[in-house]
Amino acid sequence: MVLDDLGTSLRSSLDKLQGKTRLDEDDVEEIVKEIQRSLLSADVDVSLVMELSSSIESRALEEEPPGGTTARDHVLKIVYEEMVALVGDSTELPLENQTILLAGLQGSGKTTSAAKMAWWFSKKGLRPAVIQTDTFRPGAYDQAKQMCERAEVDFYGDPDGDDPVEIAREGLEATADADVHIVDTAGRHALEDDLIAEIEEIEGVVDPDRSLLVLDAAIGQGAKEQAKQFESSIGIEGVVITKLDGTAKGGGALTAVNETGSSIAFLGTGETVQDIERFEPSGFISRLLG
Ligand code: GDP
Numbered sequence: 001m002v003l004d005d006l007g008t009s010l011r012s013s014l015d016k017l018q019g020k021t022r023l024d025e026d027d028v029e030e031i032v033k034e035i036q037r038s039l040l041s042a043d044v045d046v047s048l049v050m051e052l053s054s055s056i057e058s059r060a061l062e063e064e065p066p067g068g069t070t071a072r073d074h075v076l077k078i079v080y081e082e083m084v085a086l087v088g089d090s091t092e093l094p095l096e097n098q099t100i101l102l103a104g105l106q107g108s109g110k111t112t113s114a115a116k117m118a119w120w121f122s123k124k125g126l127r128p129a130v131i132q133t134d135t136f137r138p139g140a141y142d143q144a145k146q147m148c149e150r151a152e153v154d155f156y157g158d159p160d161g162d163d164p165v166e167i168a169r170e171g172l173e174a175t176a177d178a179d180v181h182i183v184d185t186a187g188r189h190a191l192e193d194d195l196i197a198e199i200e201e202i203e204g205v206v207d208p209d210r211s212l213l214v215l216d217a218a219i220g221q222g223a224k225e226q227a228k229q230f231e232s233s234i235g236i237e238g239v240v241i242t243k244l245d246g247t248a249k250g251g252g253a254l255t256a257v258n259e260t261g262s263s264i265a266f267l268g269t270g271e272t273v274q275d276i277e278r279f280e281p282s283g284f285i286s287r288l289l290g
Pocket residue numbers: 104105106107108109110111112113137143187242243244245246268269270271275
């Protein structure tokens with residue numbers, strides 16, 4: 001079956017259906033409860049969990065299992081389909097010339113993700129360049145430069161510059177030979193008006209093909225406000241979830257996906273430039289339910 005890595009409680013609820021051809025309300029309720037428990041502990045927003053539960057419930061009770069399908073397989077298929085609808089497909093990323101702008105709070109993993117994404121594009125045969133416009137965080141320049149060296153990709157930054165918009169403009173010129181421009185921006189500890197004004201200005205200068213919001217997997221309800229703000233200021237086409245190698249399951253990021261009407265582009269799974277994966281629904285779903 002598609003979901004081979006289910007949590008033990010959900011698996012045992014499903015296993016109780018072994019041999020059954022029909023589901024009754026108690027069976028469905030038990031399964032839905034297990035799913036709710038897993039998703040809520042993975043930081044998925046309550047209202048998203050409730051929506052998903054009611055779709056699973058009504059489909060499991062109303063839809064006839066196709067001939068030869070056991071009740072267990074039928075409900076598992078419904079759960080999988082509804083989970084896919086919840087997490088969405090991965091953000092479309094054509095392998096062609098493009099400019100990508102990264103947004104997010106300080107510490108979310110933007111700089112690391114910029115270098116990782118550049119590494120990823122380089123492995124796809126493109127020539128990426130990272131442009132570091134973060135003049136706010138001490139060390140951002142050195143960090144980006146070192147990571148880009150490790151990734152063996154082009155890099156532009158100005159350690160003495162204090163105007164991010166100017167750096168963005170110069171960076172695009174200096175890296176004109178690159179196919180994919182990844183523009184890293186400064187974060188702040190919290191959403192502040194000057195941060196939003198700055199990223200809007202940078203967006204105006206670089207005219208990105210897509211802007212991605214970088215979120216730490218451990219983000220909970222804070223995802224909503226951030227997503228709203230960045231969506232209304234620059235428009236968000238995709239989300240990058242970082243630090244999935246830790247214990248957090250990243251369900252909070254789904255709030256941002258929902259809020260921005262976007263999708264998940266990449267997952268960050270460690271501190272080195274190779275620790276990046278393209279988002280793929282089934283692995284993420286297994287993790288949320290596991
Ligand atoms: P920025 O302020 O948004 O640019 O964040 P950074 O890229 O500097 O990342 C903040 C911290 O998180 C750094 O110590 C990174 O090494 C770490 N980090 C970023 N992505 C990941 C990840 O996927 N896994 C782990 N374990 N650490 C990460």
